[in-house]
Amino acid sequence: MAQYSLLNEETGDKTELPVKEGTVGPVGLDVGKVYAQQGVFTYDPGFTSTCSCDSAITYIDGDAGLLMYRGYPVDQLAQNSSFIEVAYLILNGELPNAQQLESFDQSIRRHTMINESLKRFFEGFHYDAHPMAMLTGVVGSLSAFYHDTTNNKDPHHREIFAHRMIAKIPTIAAAAYKRYFGQPFIYPQNHLDYSSNLLQMMFAVPAEPYHVDPVAAKALDVLFILHADHEQNASTSTVRLAGSTGCNPYAAIASGIAALWGPAHGGANEAVLRMLDEIGTVDNVKPFMEKVKNKESGVRLMGFGHRVYKNFDPRATIIREHCHKVLKHFGQENDPQMELALELERIALEDDYFRERKLYPNVDFYSGIIYKALGIPVNMFTPMFAIARAVGWVAHWNEMSSDASTRIGRPRQIYTGPAQRDYAAIDKR
Ligand code: ACO
Numbered sequence: 001m002a003q004y005s006l007l008n009e010e011t012g013d014k015t016e017l018p019v020k021e022g023t024v025g026p027v028g029l030d031v032g033k034v035y036a037q038q039g040v041f042t043y044d045p046g047f048t049s050t051c052s053c054d055s056a057i058t059y060i061d062g063d064a065g066l067l068m069y070r071g072y073p074v075d076q077l078a079q080n081s082s083f084i085e086v087a088y089l090i091l092n093g094e095l096p097n098a099q100q101l102e103s104f105d106q107s108i109r110r111h112t113m114i115n116e117s118l119k120r121f122f123e124g125f126h127y128d129a130h131p132m133a134m135l136t137g138v139v140g141s142l143s144a145f146y147h148d149t150t151n152n153k154d155p156h157h158r159e160i161f162a163h164r165m166i167a168k169i170p171t172i173a174a175a176a177y178k179r180y181f182g183q184p185f186i187y188p189q190n191h192l193d194y195s196s197n198l199l200q201m202m203f204a205v206p207a208e209p210y211h212v213d214p215v216a217a218k219a220l221d222v223l224f225i226l227h228a229d230h231e232q233n234a235s236t237s238t239v240r241l242a243g244s245t246g247c248n249p250y251a252a253i254a255s256g257i258a259a260l261w262g263p264a265h266g267g268a269n270e271a272v273l274r275m276l277d278e279i280g281t282v283d284n285v286k287p288f289m290e291k292v293k294n295k296e297s298g299v300r301l302m303g304f305g306h307r308v309y310k311n312f313d314p315r316a317t318i319i320r321e322h323c324h325k326v327l328k329h330f331g332q333e334n335d336p337q338m339e340l341a342l343e344l345e346r347i348a349l350e351d352d353y354f355r356e357r358k359l360y361p362n363v364d365f366y367s368g369i370i371y372k373a374l375g376i377p378v379n380m381f382t383p384m385f386a387i388a389r390a391v392g393w394v395a396h397w398n399e400m401s402s403d404a405s406t407r408i409g410r411p412r413q414i415y416t417g418p419a420q421r422d423y424a425a426i427d428k429r
Helices: 034-036 073-081 083-092 098-110 116-124 131-142 155-181 194-202 212-225 232-242 249-260 268-279 282-294 312-329 336-350 352-354 364-375 376-403
Strands: 006-007 012-019 058-061 067-069
Touching: 006 098, 012 034, 058 364, 067 073, 067 312, 073 212, 073 312, 083 098, 083 194, 083 212, 083 336, 083 376, 098 155, 116 131, 131 155, 131 249, 131 376, 155 194, 155 376, 212 312, 212 364, 212 376, 232 249, 232 364, 232 376, 249 376, 268 282, 268 336, 268 364, 268 376, 282 336, 282 376, 336 352, 336 364, 364 376
Parallel strands: none
Antiparallel strands: 006 012, 058 067
């Protein structure tokens, strides 16, 4: 193993940098002692070269286009597993046996209801509030309800929190949807599986029976598997940073939901559909691409590019295949937005601007087209992402909270403001 040391040429001080090794992937130089020994900081805005923690949950090889949860490639899980089984895997580290799966599934089903007074919170939102605003607020409000399980150091408390969070977030997201449409909230039906229950809570109305389409439920389940975790992305890092203070776990998850909302992160699925709407027809693709490439307008090809994937995003490849299946099932094979998306992808993959910068479709380029085919409105796309990612947030919060060496996350800065100066009386300014 190579040794790394840091030499301060001015003082001659030398600091040996311990090397941290994981199971696979690049090693990390432990720079934790650099400031104490040499009085200098390390500087990495955007954290392109910085590991913030050890984690045994998810691994990404951005060059190979590989994503694994607990060692299992995501394509194998999407092909063979269910979202609930994957949630168990992400939370517990191993695939469940039949009895463990049954017991976990039952526990999630039994925690789907929300307190009736929590339901009334929705009345306080303006009728056209964005569902992500409601989701952030109402998930944060869960912290005011479950005082019995907030000891972050107690594994039993952490487990109950995990089950409550994963079970209740679809109910809250569906309630946000119903609030937006002015329809009555629909209670969860615990005989339904996770994805079917969500569709039922969103689309059933009290006036008539509702039958869940199994193809729609399966498509949603696959999307949820693909979105369940993605190591130290912006929202997960936000959950960890908030959680490192020892704050209420529901409040930590609410901070992750807020971070996910941004168009550079989970909000991209909504931004892709709005972009496709704006482009309108295939004829407008070329001028749109010119606008993206000249950068003047600040327009980006939404759903393209990723901080880690520099070859392809394996989730996008799986979603594109599912997109075709779902559109066919709903008789929308000739969906104009799908045609437009395929044309944008084709042009981008042949274009030097995108090739040189290693920009490929990411998970959100095609997911919106599936959501739309399922009848889910555009402003509910990011809440769908949040439902799935809640599993990852909870698992990371849990991993961090159970690690005795966790310290409060507290980055430093390069200060660029005025040097020290003396206060001047108002008539002297
Ligand atoms: N369209 C056009 N140009 C792009 C795009 C894009 N979508 N993404 C990156 N670029 C260009 C940048 O302008 C930059 O060009 P330069 O080298 O000439 O300055 C270069 O590619 C590198 O881009 P950065 O912004 O430095 O890359 P970073 O890793 O910081 O950002 C990000 C990654 C935020 C995902 C970016 O690619 C982006 O904004 N994509 C569109 C939004 C999107 O789809 N986000 C979802 C990501 S997946 C997820 O979070 C679930």
